[in-house]
Amino acid sequence: MLSDFLKNNSKKSEPKSQSQKSAVFTKDNKNNAQCIVLKAVGYPFEFEMMENSLEITDEGLFEQYARDQWLGMEVNSETYLFDQKIIPDFAFKVISAEPENSIISEKTKIEIIIDKKNNKTDLTESMVKLSDVVGQTNAKNKIKVIEKFLLDPESFGVWAPKNILFYGHPGTGKTMLVKGLAGEVEVPLHLVKATSLIGEHVGDAASKIHDLFEKASKNSPSIIFIDEIDA
Template sequence: MKFNNVAPDSYIVEKKVPTSQNGPKKEAKVVVLQSVGYPFLCNLVESPKIEIVNKELFELYAREQWEGYEVCEGSFLFDQKLLPDYAFKIIKAHPNNSKITENTSIFLMENEENEEIKKIETNVKMDDVIGQERAKTKCKIIMKYIQEPEKFKEWAPRNVLFYGQPGTGKTMLAKSLSNELKVPLFLIKATRLIGEHVGDGARQIHELFEAASQSAPSVIFIDEMDAIGLDRKYQSLRGDVSEVVNALLTEMDGIDQNYGVVTIGATNNPHLLDFAIRSRFEEEIEFEIPDKDQRQSMLENYIKTMPVEMKVDIKRLANISKGMSGRDIKERLLKTALHKAISEDTDFVTWDHVEYALNLYKTEKNEPKHMFA
């Protein structure tokens, strides 16, 4: 990793500043970080590649050590736990010069070496998504539109907002929609649409919709919408913020028509979205935490594919997993129990392994430890 033409004193470590000295600070609603590495050590130490395997845990981890810190766009935060002195650059802070609190949403930008917007293929089926019947019904309408876009024209279901807790199936359903129809899916995280320079974000949004239009019929799925579409009362007064919002509004309004293109936005915090953007979505669909019967169905499906037999009462397992999302059930409960059983060289996954996983899950909800891969 190289840092050219950068003076050492340009690296600013944000500190906790007593309120009495600087007056009360506004609460940061959204902070977008970019991993930088070890800037002071240059080529002496190789900077590890950061990959977030669980966004919710990363947010908890980040807030735990940086709560109360002031954030200013262009400055840096330094990790002091898993990777001491590893730097994260603050790309966006809404509002700017604000303070991280327990309510702040924290995103990490993906470091994309290839900036080309690509369509992806998936084998996820709609039946793989347990529950979320209202969202599935809406997707059936979208399917009819994509099959006959000229018939719908201005009556098309073009912009739909998925919202709900992480891991409830928002991305999975979008993938299944693309797969069922055999049409291209342009899946992108909003944090990738954020540029360091004025005009970068707007350009990428126009390129995204242009690529989708050229491949129509197609589906655009923009995850973490609040990273770019934040309510204007939280936004910094910067040109690139308004340009990104205006570019997104232009494309969602369909000035270029874009027949056969459906835009699905996803967010965990719909109340943070700018009204101008939120109003463009003709329908908002909430993704709910699964109920007991849905959790049991998920467990039955997951357990069938596990490489080690699981000898537990599934109904009991459905009871104790109350409040967990589908992702949590698979990644945090079943997978952790499976890995524990394998590490102990046992032939079966038992209830003891499940209890270990559940206790670890509860601990990590309060004291996150492992989210880097």
């Protein structure tokens, strides 16, 4: 997640010199934006190998990150801002700017709107193949056993594999491996965040898990991938 990366890698920005500040703000301070509202819209094209969604858990940290990156830019309600640091070219649309055609300053309040997709299962048909996953040779070799099981479950008998745990640092290809497996055997893939299975009341989690497996059974054979199980 972007917030986790920022917490682990953020450094205090070096103070700008007076000449740098005057170079950024060429207009009167009255034109500085008081508040802008952004919406995460993703990449300008659909590509299976790239995640076209964003999850932010600390909006205050994102505001600091965004303000530092786009300081001095003129914005209005039709402007698109593109990330050039952690998630290059990921687009954010300015939904509103107060006032219009104003400059992002060090005092501009930046709010973010993100579509909440964590409360539902994403049933997809993956176009990724295992050959698309770079590296992870040992993991791909072990996945071959699951691939054979999905193609011919009867031959495994009582030795049928039940559950698999993928572990590793963010960005090492865990989700891509699962998508590659689903693509190889051409079965539906149920992607779900572990946090979406947590309910407000006792029994909510059990009910959501039951519904998830029931849905998977109706699309059998299929793969259930619960992401961030340790969250």
